[in-house]
Amino acid sequence: MMSTDLPKAYDPSTVEPAADKVWLDENLFHAEPGDPGPPYSIVIPPPNVTAALHLGHALNNALQDILARWHRMLGDNTCWFPGTDHAGIATQTVVEKRVLAEGGKRRTDFSRDEFVKKIQAWKDEYEKRITDQLKRMGCSCDWERQAFTMDEPRAKAVREAFFRLFNDGLIYRGKRLVNWDPATQTALADDEVEMEEIDGHFYYLKYPIVEEGDEATKRRSDEGVKYVTVATTRPETMLGDTAVAINPKDPRAGALRGKKVRLPIVNRIIPIIEDDYVVLPDPNSQDPKAQFATGFLKVTPAHDPNDYEIGRRHNLPVINVFSPTATISKDHGWAAEDFAQGGDDLRNLLGMDRFEARRAVVEWFRSEKLLEEIKPYKHSVGHSYRSHVPIEPYLSDQWYVATTKQIESMPETGTVSVTNIPNNSLAGMALRATRSTGILPVSSTKEHGQDARATKDWEGKLKIVPERYTKTYEAWHENIRDWCISRQLWWGHRIPVWSIEGLIVWDVTADWHENHATFEAGGRTYLCLRQFDPEEEKSLIEEGWEQDPDVLDTWFSSGLWPLSTMGWPEETRNLQKWNPTNALCTDRSIITLWVSRMVMFNLYFKNRLPFYDTFIHATILDGEGRKMSKSLGNGVDPIDIIESHGADAMRFTLAAMSTHTQDFRMPVEKDAKTRKNTSPKFDNGRNFCNKIWNATRFALMNLGSDGATERRSDERVDESKWSLADRWIVSRFNRAVADATQALQGYRYDAYAKTCYDFFWGDLCDWYLEAIKPAMKDPKRAGQTANVLAAVLDGSLRLMHPMIPFITEYIYWSLNEVQPQRGLPGKLELPASKRLINARFPAAGPVSDSAEQIFPRLQEVINTLRNLRNQYKVEPKKTISVSIMASDEFAGPLVENKEMIELLANCTLQRIGPGVQPPADSARAIAASVEIYVEDLVDKAAEEQRNTKRCEELSKQIAAMRGRLANESYSKKAPPHLVQQTRDQLAEAEAEAAKLGCS
């Protein structure tokens, strides 16, 4: 007898490293473009190097790994590109915090190079931790292709991308109001701003109207002065007011036309202008603005985006009263003579931060009796997604990508339907990715392959799953604004633009323009470099050029990810083979930040999609529906789960809960021993793995038995020698394969997990393994049964491997040892493989209708007997004596499977057939159209209760079905097979009711 090789107890901490070692030693995650098979590729959403991975990452990567392993087993040339993201602002912020906490120093206490080195060290540490975590989770990434958004190849891609966009006129520099984060002192993109509800106030400030010729008067005179009252939530910005606006429809507008007001504190004389942006006051309005409004709007172009637009319409001066840290300052765009009018009251405000200044300004108005009132007001205010301080609209020079500008090098004309977005703009292309414009012929669908890439048939080929997120994607692009790509950080790709005072006359060769682009603005000359050349940069510095100090938005480099990971801008074989990638798995929060940018870039640079499918998975929440976060302390660390339950268990649980829902709640508990956060949800995965382990031990014991090893190979083919259970389990397996495949194709990970679980536990363990116990002990049948058992076990391992790779791989080796030759030709093909990871995924073989009809009836008989035993409180060890009245047709299978019924219901079958009469003193039940009699089982009360209950059920059903059939429109309109089905069921129910003697 051969040993089973499997230890008695399942221990993931020995299984998982053993499997992992083989995969890595044998380089089984690696793929080359020239390998056989159709391409299948995934690029990892690069985790930020800010911190170790959390449970959301575990979910994200488990789902990707399932796809990668599945496709690898399908024989696709599968490559999963791993890497990490430098996450500019986020990483710089955590390092700044750490440096401050450890040494009390600030970023500005170091040189740029010194500080970047510190961030680099952080990145090295976390990149390693993240990679280790992914490996422990079993992620089959091609580690030779590990990338980082700021490493050399990626830097090259960024340079090239910037240059080409720049040269095409799609990158421009502009003075705009940006979302300024005064804490981190950088601009943020619109989608990096989070709105938060704030309990604020409306302040009503009175501005005196100055009469003609009275402008020189510095102080208001108390007598006869008229005022306009403005309402504002931000009184401190009044220092920068350059107008007061009124709606031209306002009845008061005519009388005030051409009038001016003196801005208190500052003494600036500013006009009253008319603009229909101003909301008319209406205390009864639904709109809170109209309720609170006075009809007069202070206009502060430098500190409010809407005011900025009003300012542009009316040519108003823009006066910036804040420093970059949002303290009152006269040095950032405030003319000295204007400031000087203010006097001491104004000077006193200098240096105050915006909140102190707010109090001071309000206090001033109060003391001057110019404060009319203060009303509480709840409104939402933009906050930095990083530092969480309120965003300051701030006027500054930034770099932008034009998203709706026509791209001249692209021939398409027209606009995307329902919008005015040009087809040949970045946003236009992104929109065309999910819906065809019809302006180009869309050729036949090619899921992957060269043809799809060579032609322009990507329109409408970007599929977002679940589909509802397509609307989010499209709505975003329909309302897109230009993308601010510069960030005032040190950690990131430096903007490859140099500038110098004055206008330069270029004396260069023609090919110089291949790698250089220039423009002039504001008396400066700007030069964009395509390639990184230290020599050239050195000489530029010597000539007095300065490089732009800013870095690019993180999403600029992650937007290039599907290109840059494959070696773009070189036309590499990787790129030809694997771009477009097949699937992108990500969270809904970055559909706009990331997915959109990848689509725009890939289409712009390569004229093809970055990926065909985007799967948006659920967000994991804690038991109370809150996001998991460090500050709440409700996060679950994947490594803790791997240690307590195993990586397979974690992956199974994550897959099983991956429905197409928006969120998934996962109750969080403290582990009693380790005091670490965990969730009982993972027990299910662990239990399942344990089940697989033990079922395999049982199988291996039997496969290694003497009887089983004396099998004959032809029995594998000769189905006539199979038992009903054999035919049934093979059929069930093939059905499970079909279901699982369909589930995976639709990204229904929950359905895939459930299919595996139900088949393995429900069909295989609960029924088949129990049913074959006698056969495995019978030398005549052991060989044949072993063949089916080995094949179904192998097939199950293949089926489940993508989800629970470690345990299946490990067990597979033992199976290879104990029974090297497996498979049931024509029924369950299992091409041999040394390792499971690259064994063939099972193809769905034929199902057996007859077996799947008869076997469940036997199950029903057994279940009924078990139920009777329980109800009549029969001792578990007592064997009951049973007779069954069944039609000739079903008596055969019952007799043939007598052994199984007796074993599973712990009974002896006495008589079976159509003429069987109920023995005296017997309990009686009806199931599967047979009558079952259990001898010497008398409990009148129990039987009475049982019958009454059943009769009630039946009479309800019968009434419902009769009613349905009596309804003519049902029998006429409903599909015939459903009507027939109802008739059959009714007949059956009536028969059973009659037998039970229901009244």
Added chain:
RNA sequence: GGUCCCGUAGCUCAAUUGGCUAGAGCAAUCGCCUUACACGCGAUAGGUUAACGGUUCGAGCCCGUUCGGGACCACCA
């Protein structure tokens, strides 16, 4: 303010285009250490599918209204 989604057993989630008695897991109840597995086995109970109305032979699913929850976008008077 605009858009999208959700409300199903005590909890977490299912239910292919409307069609068998609305299903699982966990928790609960009863009985079992049966020789692979107590991380297990067998059995049981638990639902007016948020509410109301409509369409339909038939509604958890489609339509409308209301209530409750979430997400995305826009919005600092």
